[in-house]
Amino acid sequence: MALLFVLFLPVLAGSQELIVDNPYKVKAAFLRNFAHYVTWPDKAFSGSSSPWCIGILGRDPFGKILEKTFGGRTEQGRTFEIVRAEMPDELPKCQIVFVAYKDAAKRRAVLAELKDKPVLTVGDAPGFLREGGMIRFQVGDRVYMSINLDQARASDLTIQTRMLEVSRDILENGEVHHMR
Amino acid sequence: MPIQLNIYNRLAFVLWGAALLAFIVAGAGVVLFQSFTLEQRIRQIMEPYAQLVSVGTDAAVSFEDPVRAQEILDTLRANPQIQEAAIYLDGGRLLASFSRAPNATPVSLPARPDGLYLDGDTAVLLQALPRGGRLRLSIGLDQLSRQTHQVMWIFGTGVLVLLLVTFAQLLVLRRTLVRPIANLTQATELVRASASYKHRVPASGTDEVAQLGKNFNAMMEAIQERENELRRLTLFQRTILDNVAYCIISTTPEGIVTSFNPAAERLLGYTAGEMVGKQTPERWHDPEEIANYARQLSLELGETVLPGFEVFAARPRRHLTEENEWTFICKDGRRIRVNLSVTALRDEEGRITGFVGLGYDLTERKRVEDALLFVAQRGWQFSGEDFFNALAQFLGEKLDMDYVLIDRIEENPDMAETVALYAKGALAPNMRYALKGTPCENVMGKRLCVYPHGVQQLFPEDTLLPGMGAESYIGIPLWDSTGKPIGLIAVMGTKPLPDDAPVTQLLQLVATRAAAELERKHAEAEIRKLNNELEQRVTDRTAQLEAANSELEAFSYSVSHDLRTPLRAIDGFSKILLDSYFDKLDEEGKRLIGVVRDNTSRMGQLIDDMLKFSRTGRVELALSQIDMENLARAAFEELQPSPGDNKAQLEIGPLPPARGDRAMMHQVFINLFSNAIKFSRGGGTPEIRVGATVNDGETIYFVRDNGVGFNMQYADKLFGVFQRLHSINEFEGTGIGLAIVKRIITRHGGRVWAEGKINEGATIYFALPNRENSHE
Numbered sequence: 030m031a032l033l034f035v036l037f038l039p040v041l042a043g044s045q046e047l048i049v050d051n052p053y054k055v056k057a058a059f060l061r062n063f064a065h066y067v068t069w070p071d072k073a074f075s076g077s078s079s080p081w082c083i084g085i086l087g088r089d090p091f092g093k094i095l096e097k098t099f100g101g102r103t104e105q106g107r108t109f110e111i112v113r114a115e116m117p118d119e120l121p122k123c124q125i126v127f128v129a130y131k132d133a134a135k136r137r138a139v140l141a142e143l144k145d146k147p148v149l150t151v152g153d154a155p156g157f158l159r160e161g162g163m164i165r166f167q168v169g170d171r172v173y174m175s176i177n178l179d180q181a182r183a184s185d186l187t188i189q190t191r192m193l194e195v196s197r198d199i200l201e202n203g204e205v206h207h208m209r
Numbered sequence: 210m211p212i213q214l215n216i217y218n219r220l221a222f223v224l225w226g227a228a229l230l231a232f233i234v235a236g237a238g239v240v241l242f243q244s245f246t247l248e249q250r251i252r253q254i255m256e257p258y259a260q261l262v263s264v265g266t267d268a269a270v271s272f273e274d275p276v277r278a279q280e281i282l283d284t285l286r287a288n289p290q291i292q293e294a295a296i297y298l299d300g301g302r303l304l305a306s307f308s309r310a311p312n313a314t315p316v317s318l319p320a321r322p323d324g325l326y327l328d329g330d331t332a333v334l335l336q337a338l339p340r341g342g343r344l345r346l347s348i349g350l351d352q353l354s355r356q357t358h359q360v361m362w363i364f365g366t367g368v369l370v371l372l373l374v375t376f377a378q379l380l381v382l383r384r385t386l387v388r389p390i391a392n393l394t395q396a397t398e399l400v401r402a403s404a405s406y407k408h409r410v411p412a413s414g415t416d417e418v419a420q421l422g423k424n425f426n427a428m429m430e431a432i433q434e435r436e437n438e439l440r441r442l443t444l445f446q447r448t449i450l451d452n453v454a455y456c457i458i459s460t461t462p463e464g465i466v467t468s469f470n471p472a473a474e475r476l477l478g479y480t481a482g483e484m485v486g487k488q489t490p491e492r493w494h495d496p497e498e499i500a501n502y503a504r505q506l507s508l509e510l511g512e513t514v515l516p517g518f519e520v521f522a523a524r525p526r527r528h529l530t531e532e533n534e535w536t537f538i539c540k541d542g543r544r545i546r547v548n549l550s551v552t553a554l555r556d557e558e559g560r561i562t563g564f565v566g567l568g569y570d571l572t573e574r575k576r577v578e579d580a581l582l583f584v585a586q587r588g589w590q591f592s593g594e595d596f597f598n599a600l601a602q603f604l605g606e607k608l609d610m611d612y613v614l615i616d617r618i619e620e621n622p623d624m625a626e627t628v629a630l631y632a633k634g635a636l637a638p639n640m641r642y643a644l645k646g647t648p649c650e651n652v653m654g655k656r657l658c659v660y661p662h663g664v665q666q667l668f669p670e671d672t673l674l675p676g677m678g679a680e681s682y683i684g685i686p687l688w689d690s691t692g693k694p695i696g697l698i699a700v701m702g703t704k705p706l707p708d709d710a711p712v713t714q715l716l717q718l719v720a721t722r723a724a725a726e727l728e729r730k731h732a733e734a735e736i737r738k739l740n741n742e743l744e745q746r747v748t749d750r751t752a753q754l755e756a757a758n759s760e761l762e763a764f765s766y767s768v769s770h771d772l773r774t775p776l777r778a779i780d781g782f783s784k785i786l787l788d789s790y791f792d793k794l795d796e797e798g799k800r801l802i803g804v805v806r807d808n809t810s811r812m813g814q815l816i817d818d819m820l821k822f823s824r825t826g827r828v829e830l831a832l833s834q835i836d837m838e839n840l841a842r843a844a845f846e847e848l849q850p851s852p853g854d855n856k857a858q859l860e861i862g863p864l865p866p867a868r869g870d871r872a873m874m875h876q877v878f879i880n881l882f883s884n885a886i887k888f889s890r891g892g893g894t895p896e897i898r899v900g901a902t903v904n905d906g907e908t909i910y911f912v913r914d915n916g917v918g919f920n921m922q923y924a925d926k927l928f929g930v931f932q933r934l935h936s937i938n939e940f941e942g943t944g945i946g947l948a949i950v951k952r953i954i955t956r957h958g959g960r961v962w963a964e965g966k967i968n969e970g971a972t973i974y975f976a977l978p979n980r981e982n983s984h985e
Binding site: 058062194 | 267268269271272273274275276277340
């Protein structure tokens, strides 16, 4: 037993780190978790068993992480499919779209385009919510997220309260509520 | 080795054992429960928290929000049991942790699979979270062991209460169960030891033990009643067995004597001790008789009956009666005839449990029978002296007594006179003795006196007793029909009398008859005395009469004889007067002379008859055999010749000869025939019939006529001297004829009588005795 402890000791010491070595790994996991905490209307899917479509617009910052995170996973009986595209037209019917554009105007255009569609828009940009995005990642000592509840409601998406509880800022009725 | 325990100890043992067992089982149960359910209980405690945390931190884990995770974990502080809690993200990174220990460094995730781990006083739960990550929850077991201790305390208290309850139960049981049962046991022990059924146990309440006590009391009551009943019955039977005159002997089915009553002891001379359990009835039976009876039974029953006890049992076994006469051989060798009846004793199922024999000494009965026979038969054969002598001898012999006195007590109540005296085996001459001071004096005042021994000492005044050597005395008074004591029977022995019953019994049997005989004898003597007196008087009177008679006869003879002389003178002189002075007398004179002469002639006839009558009484009878028929015919012929008389007709039947005086008998016929002719009715032819009948001891002759007859009223006057039924003018005659007939017949020892009716004739009968010595 003592030996076992000794053997596991280095592992235990390493896992004490909460500091994120690669925030995109966390963000990828977040993307996957959105499928769980957000409810889409039925019209968001092409069929009853069609896979989730995760679209990446712009230059993909995740690299192989996405495939690693989503590979072999299912959520509500649907597998995940990751589609990368430069333009929204190139995307099929996606439920989650990560907007990776550096260009704010470009983001606005896309977001405006997706505004009435049941698509959860996620992004890193600081003004992403004001630009019309729904969830924005923010990296500090760890990864935080802010949610534009108005936009989500407008797109007929329901975000669970539990998710709201762990968000940093929530934009609701035009006001930003700072949660933490 | 079996342990002998009384009920209390057994109950205590069981109760304590049950308590101990309950204690052990409960204790073991508690311990096992505690240990078996520890993990489950820990899970029950931890899993809700784990679930709470896993749900609560769902989103926090998903989005790696340590703040939110910490918030959730911090809620666990409310439970003091929870020591530590930590949430690890995939890859082992710690998301949030909570520890009760101050300054505790967060423990890294142990590389162990999910599950509950018990480590001393700590339990650690590792559990995967639904959205990735793992929860580590650790609780201290103090709380649980405190709970265990609490349970143990409660359990201990329960055990204590159980012990107390057990003890109380024991006390209650001792009071309600053990003590009554002990009482009952003690009572039954007492009953068993003392056979006294008077003991009762206290019994109150309604439970089974009280019921048992009550039942025991009721049982004792019933047993006591039965016991009393049995004792009474036993006493009754014992009294009967001991006092009855019958021999009662019981045996086992095999014949061994089981009881031998005092009567049997007396009869056989053996004691019960010698017989009971040792001997069979064969001991006092004649083997030859047994063998004979065995043969008889074998024939009768068609099965072989071996000589032995079976001869008595064979018939009773077959439900047949067994009663026979046997000879018992007494211890001293005497042989006694005994009537023995044997009965089988059977139990409820009808199995034979023994036999009982009932025997009685036939000598006793024989004696009574003899006495009855004596009274019935010889009492009639003999009378008077003979009877008393026979009775005295009978009593002496039958009772084996030395003296028997049958006494008569007559006018003088102080003196007794024996009518029979039996002494030492023979009859002795009768004697008289004074009653004063003798036992017989006592008997006369009572009914029955029994002095079985020492009679001389009791009656020292009696001088006869020492002479006889009398020792025992039994006397019974004899009463006549009016209840007056008229005598007594006394028997005496020179030895004391062991049993007076047979003697008194026999005396009582014969006393009545003896008294009757004594009374009869007394009456007979009275009658004889009276008869003798009467006879004497008759003889005297007869002698006087005869003297007077002969005197009278002599007188009448001499008178008659003397009268004849003057009469002859009258007759002679009146004849001379008539012959010599016939012419000088006128007719009237002649008629008067005629009257004188007629009367003189009649007077002469009278005197002749008187003399004849007188003579017939005095002359000796010259007895001879007489042919009565010839005699009668001759007499008739003699009367016939007188002319002018109506020729009478005579019819003579065969007349048996008679023995008598021929001349006198001739006179009898003359007189009777002349009467018959004389009294025939005027003008009619006299018809005379003579006949005879032979009667017992006498011959009756009769002479019947068809004359005027007579009134039977005067029949007795016919035969008197000078008695006439008709006037002299009607029929001539002196009226002495029938008187003479009567005198003659009377002198022959016969008798005379007459029968007749006026105008229908008369019949004169005379009977003569057939005996030859018919004269007086």
